[in-house]
Amino acid sequence: MGQGVGHGAGRVAGVLALAWLLIGPAAATAQTDVQLWSNLTFDWAKSARLVYELDVEPKVLVKKPEGEPGWRNVDLTPNVEYSPTGWFDLVGEATVGYTRQTDEVHSFEVSPRVGIRFHFLSRYVDAVVRKREMSPNRRLVVRDLMRVESRNLFYGGAGSGTDSSWRFRNRIEVLLPLNGPTLAGDRVLYALSDWEWFVPIDEPDERFANRHRVRAGFGYRRTASWRYEFLYMWTRSRNTIEDGFETSDNIIDFRVKRVF
Template sequence: MMIRLVCAASTLGLLTRETKAQGQQLWLDYQVDYPFANQYLFEVTTSYQTNAWSSNDWRNYSITPTFEWQRFEFLDFLFNVPIAYTVQTEDFNSFELDPSVGVRYHITQNKRITSRLIFKLEERVFRDIEQDEWETSNRMRLKGEILISLNGPNLFQDNLWWTILDYEEFFVTDQQVDERFANRRRGRLGLGYRLDYRNRFELIYTLQSSRDEIGGDYSRLDNVLQLRYKMFLNPSKPKVPSSTDN
């Protein structure tokens, strides 16, 4: 327990260090999953994000189709294409397409504590709608996550509660795109509930630190409240754990 508290305190300090501006955001997600053939998963996530309790009219609308393939028992291959439209300010709107490929390495699975590492290579295609200008940039993302079943032996029980703890770093590998955060780090703590195989719910708090310049300080800190509803369409149970990644 002491080690977990120290790790949590260290992560909080890393995220809040040298931050100057703060914001509060609300994210609402609806996610549909279709597992098939005991090794594939097709998923579509729609999301609405906004600056809650703020006069800043920033808001984001996105849809993310995802395909997962469990090639090995301990390794999944990930392919997704987030598509987003963002109202940045009153006179600045943007469109972004972020195709990515990645892998998920399972450290522990099918147990009370599930732990894994996720690595992604992401290309960002960004358009300033008012100026009709396109920019591209490449980014790496590294994430470690832990899921803990609270009232069952694993994550595959009905009427199940679980906790979510993860940390992610974003690394721009070539150049940043204009008016977008170059690098970002994100820590999440949440609670999930599985009513049955078809219906699952998550409430997640995210502490997100960002910087405007690749070599600059982390100058912005966002507190994010995220609500997610997940629906599984295939009535047969999948062989492997499904992803809880956004």
């Protein structure tokens, strides 16, 4: 088992290294910060093809660049996924969020999204792997999630006005079990990594709408009903495609998923 774990960790490290090379090094002048995120996710598997989800995600800035304000945020995201075939899923979701940007300014966000997820090697959906027929038949899981979102921000307090924009997002995901043949068993430790980029379709007033994000970490599938993940995320942002990257975020994220 030790040799399998070593090979698995090596593969995930290789994927992460490739993603890092693709997005390039962060700009030396970029402002950096440290954030803490957490996710509590509830999944309801109505059938082998249909899954409902609700994600609760609080976030807080714990270390900020000098002269920048602190902030805190909470997002609620209901989600529905339907799988017409074994190789792609249709995804619909909407984030409703509140952000305390400064002591005087706060904002509300309503951002619906639609998209499609492609499964390249085998189909793995967290909420339905309890069903034998939906279990992945390969160790390595590779999938691609493409979404289009409408972002709508409403400012209050000392701030005022609204901001609406459209943005395309694409996330390539890799998962690999470290102590079992597939991701479908109990007490499975697995590694995961993904690379996502955010591209505005129009020219929003919001700063840093154009982003790259890399995530890597480990998960533990205790049973079909409970899952835990610990991730490190690195995000860099810029105003437009032509501009240099102006911010670099270091994020620690702990996630718990309950499947019904």
